[in-house]
Amino acid sequence: MKMNLVLELLDSPGQLLRILEPISTFGANLVTVIHKRDYKNENGKVPVQLTLEGEQAELTGLINKFEELGFSVLEMDGVIRKEKITTILFGDIVDQNLRDTMDRVNALEGVVIIGFDIKLNGEEESTALINIEADIGKKQMVFDKIAEIAEEKNLLVINEV
Structure with missing residues (x-):
């Protein structure tokens, strides 16, 4: 074969x-x-x-x-078999437990964060560019989880289009 x-x-x-x-x-x-x-x-x-x-x-x-x-x-x-997903979070990312956010996304089966870049803007608001690799067909699940996390932590989400 x-x-x-x-x-x-x-x-x-x-x-x-x-x-x-x-x-x-x-x-x-x-x-x-x-x-x-x-x-x-x-x-x-x-x-x-x-x-x-x-x-x-x-x-x-x-x-x-x-x-x-x-x-x-x-x-x-x-x-x-895998697709790349990019999303942006905006708000008080660092003080909203960054490790928790990453762990919750990585806990999804077939999903792993492969890049997490933060741009700090003063002491309150920052921007995070998150690059994720997921099994095919899991994109909406990833977006739903990120939206859930963002709502809990009062963050703005910009998903890829």
Whole structure:
């Protein structure tokens, strides 16, 4: 069986080797690797396309290993598995327990905050740009949770359109 994957990894020394090492462990064969360093995202990650051959059980185990190692499998055989979500919070973010906000979003199954940038504006109001990676089909759930948190903490939310 042949499988095409698109993974996302940090553009730093040794990361490509980390995704290649488990392939032989699971008895799969590497057919092609396309490492697109020119397409770095805002978090310093780059897509890597792999074409692999092996038995279904081997490839499934390999995908699980990639995710265990912290690599996002963005696409599998042309089917997108993860989507990026961006939202902005405005208000007294820092004093409204920033850690709680992040923990509550990260607690959603299949959802993880991959970037959280704050711009402080004096002592009261600040702006947070939140980059989230979620399993396909979970975007509305993420927006609903952020809206719930924002309402509790009296924050303004600007979601992507």
